[in-house]
Amino acid sequence: MIHASHISKTYGRVRALDRTSFELLPGQVAALLGPNGAGKTTTIRILTGTIPPDTGEVHIGDIPVASQPLRARRRLGYLPEHNPLYPEMTPVAYLHHRGRLFGMDRKARSAAIARELDRCQVAPMRNRRIGALSKGYKQRVGLAAALLHDPDVLILDEPTNGLDPSQVSQTRMLITELAEKRTVLLCTHILPEVEKLCDRVLVLAAGRVRADGSPDELAHQHAGDPVYRLELKTNPSAGHAPAARELTRVPGVTSVTPSPEQPDDAPRGWHALIVTADPSAPDLREPLAGACADAGLFLREITRPRPTLEHVFMRLIQAPDHTPASGNDTPDEPAETPSGGHAA
Amino acid sequence: MKLMLATTLAIARREFVSLFRVPVGWIVIALFLLLTAIEFVSRTIQPGQPATMRDFFTTAAVLMVPLAPAISMRLFAEEIRTGTLDTLRTAPVADGAAVLGKFLAALGYLACLLLPSLIYPIILSTIATEPGLDWGAVAAGYLGLALVASLYLAIGTLASTCTGSQTLAFLGTLVAIVMLSILSTTVAAQAPSWLADALVQLSVSSRMGDFARGLLATQHLFFFVSATALALTLATASLYARRWR
Numbered sequence A: 001m002i003h004a005s006h007i008s009k010t011y012g013r014v015r016a017l018d019r020t021s022f023e024l025l026p027g028q029v030a031a032l033l034g035p036n037g038a039g040k041t042t043t044i045r046i047l048t049g050t051i052p053p054d055t056g057e058v059h060i061g062d063i064p065v066a067s068q069p070l071r072a073r074r075r076l077g078y079l080p081e082h083n084p085l086y087p088e089m090t091p092v093a094y095l096h097h098r099g100r101l102f103g104m105d106r107k108a109r110s111a112a113i114a115r116e117l118d119r120c121q122v123a124p125m126r127n128r129r130i131g132a133l134s135k136g137y138k139q140r141v142g143l144a145a146a147l148l149h150d151p152d153v154l155i156l157d158e159p160t161n162g163l164d165p166s167q168v169s170q171t172r173m174l175i176t177e178l179a180e181k182r183t184v185l186l187c188t189h190i191l192p193e194v195e196k197l198c199d200r201v202l203v204l205a206a207g208r209v210r211a212d213g214s215p216d217e218l219a220h221q222h223a224g225d226p227v228y229r230l231e232l233k234t235n236p237s238a239g240h241a242p243a244a245r246e247l248t249r250v251p252g253v254t255s256v257t258p259s260p261e262q263p264d265d266a267p268r269g270w271h272a273l274i275v276t277a278d279p280s281a282p283d284l285r286e287p288l289a290g291a292c293a294d295a296g297l298f299l300r301e302i303t304r305p306r307p308t309l310e311h312v313f314m315r316l317i318q319a320p321d322h323t324p325a326s327g328n329d330t331p332d333e334p335a336e337t338p339s340g341g342h343a344a
Numbered sequence B: 001m002k003l004m005l006a007t008t009l010a011i012a013r014r015e016f017v018s019l020f021r022v023p024v025g026w027i028v029i030a031l032f033l034l035l036t037a038i039e040f041v042s043r044t045i046q047p048g049q050p051a052t053m054r055d056f057f058t059t060a061a062v063l064m065v066p067l068a069p070a071i072s073m074r075l076f077a078e079e080i081r082t083g084t085l086d087t088l089r090t091a092p093v094a095d096g097a098a099v100l101g102k103f104l105a106a107l108g109y110l111a112c113l114l115l116p117s118l119i120y121p122i123i124l125s126t127i128a129t130e131p132g133l134d135w136g137a138v139a140a141g142y143l144g145l146a147l148v149a150s151l152y153l154a155i156g157t158l159a160s161t162c163t164g165s166q167t168l169a170f171l172g173t174l175v176a177i178v179m180l181s182i183l184s185t186t187v188a189a190q191a192p193s194w195l196a197d198a199l200v201q202l203s204v205s206s207r208m209g210d211f212a213r214g215l216l217a218t219q220h221l222f223f224f225v226s227a228t229a230l231a232l233t234l235a236t237a238s239l240y241a242r243r244w245r
Helices: A040-047 A069-074 A091-101 A106-119 A135-147 A165-178 A191-197 A215-222 A241-248 A285-294 A309-317 B002-019 B023-044 B054-072 B074-082 B084-089 B095-127 B135-161 B166-190 B193-200 B204-212 B218-244
Strands: A002-011 A014-024 A029-033 A055-060 A076-079 A153-157 A183-187 A200-205 A208-213 A227-233 A253-258 A270-277 A298-303
Touching: A002 A040, A014 A040, A014 A055, A014 A200, A014 A208, A029 A040, A029 A191, A040 A055, A040 A153, A040 A183, A055 A069, A069 A076, A076 A135, A091 A106, A091 A135, A091 B002, A106 A135, A135 A153, A135 A165, A165 A183, A165 A191, A183 A191, A191 A309, A200 A215, A200 A309, A208 A215, A208 A309, A215 A309, A227 A285, A241 A253, A241 A270, A241 A285, A285 A298, B002 B095, B023 B054, B023 B095, B054 B095, B054 B135, B054 B166, B054 B204, B074 B084, B074 B095, B074 B135, B074 B166, B074 B218, B095 B135, B095 B218, B135 B166, B135 B204, B135 B218, B166 B193, B166 B204, B204 B218
Parallel strands: A029 A183, A029 A200, A076 A153, A153 A183
Antiparallel strands: A002 A014, A002 A055, A200 A208, A227 A270, A227 A298, A253 A270
């Protein structure tokens, strides 16, 4: 539904996007992640046809954005991050205006406005001045405007920005509902939101797609070596060194280090240790518990923390090859697979 | 084409209504009516003089120099400043349609500005003795005034696409209009004859003077229409160029 092929954009000497390619299919909810300056906004602006790429092509469905921008925009709904609206208008007047811009006749417009006011829960404020609305209501007016013409593709930049917790929950449900018939591209910094909503994650850094896949795939591919956290009791005078020595002997363990977060009862001899294992090693919880028992260490907790998207994200953007793309002449990665992609 | 017309009118409609939702919209109308009323009472209604609206049109054209930039300054500058221009650009709206829509809104506002002033010729024709008021000259004067204001509004639209500051848009338009006047008078007087002839052609006031006297010249019509079209085309190009910034 969205096909971006080798798009590049340079502002002066700064290369914001460097031959970036990706494809999103109908029904996918994808997140576009990246640190500030990664090229997210530029990507969105190119996808929405607000700015043209220097090189490369974008298609919305089968429509090339560069040569048929007006047709492409008819299939696109966009909620910008700062959601600029006309403060002097009422939500109803604004939605009528947007409907007219999309060529909707009065009957279709009225029906669509009633539908979106209800769906986005703006109806109680329909005749208030937008300038007098709370940030949450303004956000919902923006969302209603993006949905008004029933677009195939929705691009939502920080859609839950300014909403209270119950509105956030409702908006997430709405996005899930919308994705049943549409392609949704989310741009957000709220990573738990991405884990809840998205079946696809694109991580941009320095203008290039650094990773592309489902949250689980990314966690699997980029989580790094498996780690275990153990809380055990040793002789207070001996410290954690003897325990670390015993645990290091377990096959598959590559290192044992004290956890940065020690338990409150550390003075009584309790220690928290982080055991790092070889990625090829099987689940080591049983061998580690056995080693503790054999060494006479009292083990009260062993956990294998699941890597979060935040953890993966931080690893990806801090990776050693995370270099500015400006002047990068290396060939682009092959186009990511549409159904889930792969790490770039 | 039909859709382009619909989007142009949608933009014109929104902009027209919004011009009346800001204080400057009402202030400009009030100022224009107040100043033209003073002119009408003090100079147009003169006992023993022929009934003519010539002075009114001349004064009104001069008033357009600061008032037209005040109308046009917010057309795009406000959208650029608040970011609504980007939202507008994600709708299927061509840049030309956006420029034309805004310009039409400003023209509509201009019509609202001039409409109340029709009371002046009506009063004059009521109190005038024979031969009475020449309504043809009045129509020509209003046409000239509308053409002058259109040109100024088109220049203002162009200035408004260049900046997110209404103040800069206002000043830019004002400077451009004053420059037109200076080029066609002061500079033309000092320039070699071949250049002076060309510069004199830029004179808005002399053309307006002909309209105020009731003269309808095709060359004047052509000048205003083509200069307005040129300014609007440049405004479209300026808006398009913003995509590369």
